Amino acid sequence: SKTIGVLDLQGAVSEHIRALKKIGANAVSVKKAEDFDNLDGLIIPGGESTAIGRLIREQKLEERLRSFYSSGKAIFGTCAGLILCSTDESHTTDDLRLGFIDMEVERNGFGRQVASFETALEFAGIDHPVEAVFIRAPYIQSVGLDVKVLATFDDKIVAAEQGNVLVTAHHPELTEDYAVLNYFLKKISQTIKVRES
Numbered sequence: 001s002k003t004i005g006v007l008d009l010q011g012a013v014s015e016h017i018r019a020l021k022k023i024g025a026n027a028v029s030v031k032k033a034e035d036f037d038n039l040d041g042l043i044i045p046g047g048e049s050t051a052i053g054r055l056i057r058e059q060k061l062e063e064r065l066r067s068f069y070s071s072g073k074a075i076f077g078t079c080a081g082l083i084l085c086s087t088d089e090s091h092t093t094d095d096l097r098l099g100f101i102d103m104e105v106e107r108n109g110f111g112r113q114v115a116s117f118e119t120a121l122e123f124a125g126i127d128h129p130v131e132a133v134f135i136r137a138p139y140i141q142s143v144g145l146d147v148k149v150l151a152t153f154d155d156k157i158v159a160a161e162q163g164n165v166l167v168t169a170h171h172p173e174l175t176e177d178y179a180v181l182n183y184f185l186k187k188i189s190q191t192i193k194v195r196e197s
């Protein structure tokens with residue numbers, strides 16, 4: 001089975017590990033640079049993107065994250081993890097933005113007040129509407145030409161992928177519908193094939 005790391009600095013870490021185990025993956029916590037070795041894929045979880053970004057810098061993990069990305073290994077950013085994977089071409093923040101996907105995001109885009117909701121989300125490549133939980137979620141404001149949009153809600157982009165990186169604004173680990181996590185497992189197998197060819 002595939003070994004998937006969950007970046008374990010802040011946020012919904014144990015929820016992801018629990019869900020990954022349920023779908024038969026070998027899920028491990030990632031706290032240090034050497035924890036990235038031997039992973040097939042990495043999840044950057046939801047939580048608070050400013051806090052996670054600050055901890056990535058404090059723990060000196062930015063370079064290892066970037067080399068993991070450059071090696072072509074699969075990365076899945078959920079919610080705060082999506083924010084961290086975005087670019088910041090308009091220079092609106094000093095918070096960490098890894099730029100793994102060519103997209104700009106609107107943080108807390110669905111409003112702080114009506115913060116959380118659940119919906120059945122049409123998702124490209126998945127054969128049923130996915131049970132999706134949004135918690136103070138961002139949306140994707142704009143994407144570059146090489147980005148594939150996978151889902152929209154209320155005319156806003158909420159899931160996308162580019163190369164080895166997948167992002168969703170919702171938390172795929174919080175319901176019993178593991179279709180999006182299975183989609184990531186499939187993506188890992190594909191990226192391994194690409195790297196070996």
Ligand code: GLN
Pocket residue numbers: 045046047048049050078079080081083107108135136137138
């Ligand atoms: N609103 C959070 C942020 O800006 C993200 C929320 C989440 O990950 N559930 O980081």
